[in-house]
Amino acid sequence: MRLKPRKVARSARTITVRTKPGNPTRALVTFAGRTEEAAIGRSGTTARKREGDGATPIAPMRLIGGYVRHDRITRLQTALPLRFTPKDLLWCDEPRHALYNRPVSVPFTPSHEKMCRDDKLYDVCLVMDWNLRSRKRNGGSAIFFHLAKPGYPPTEGCVAVSLPAMKRLLRFMRRGTVVKVL
Secondary structure, eight states, X not given: XXXXXXXXXXXXXXXXXXXXXXXXXXXXXXETTEEEEEEOBTTOEESSOOTTSOOEEOSEEEEEEEEEOTTTXXXXXXXXXXXXXXXXXXXXXXXXXXXXXXXXESSOOSSEEESSOTTSTTSEEEEEOSSSTTOOTTSOOOOEEEEOOXXXXXXXXXXXXXXXXXHHHHTTOOTTOEEEEO
């Protein structure tokens, strides 16, 4: 089921993600005159993203939509198309599989990520256009903009912010907003 877009503040065209000085696994996310703290990949950032390297790709990535756990989070204000996260939703991260870097459903035995997680990281999970439209085998998969754990520990290559920061960001996001990792 899709969530209906609500009236939102004027959309930001670009959200900038810069590595935080002195900490290669933390970042500062800047949008609409605001700056928020974020976690990025355990290997920092890279211009040569590879599957499993733990790095956040240095690239402009368009937001194409996302998922929200309706059993945990309600009333998000955004023009970005969001869907409720089905309990059986997975994301294929097996480079040799035809559905590499695509959503899949249970049962699915190749390597994958569970989208309906217990740790709440994907309670709001935005899909960025990294290696999606023209997929490259081993080019990296499941690069999302999602929620951070307390203390902002590193991600596996995603950008992660706190829930309050995500709610502020969502008000400015729409399909096509660029998340530019520098």
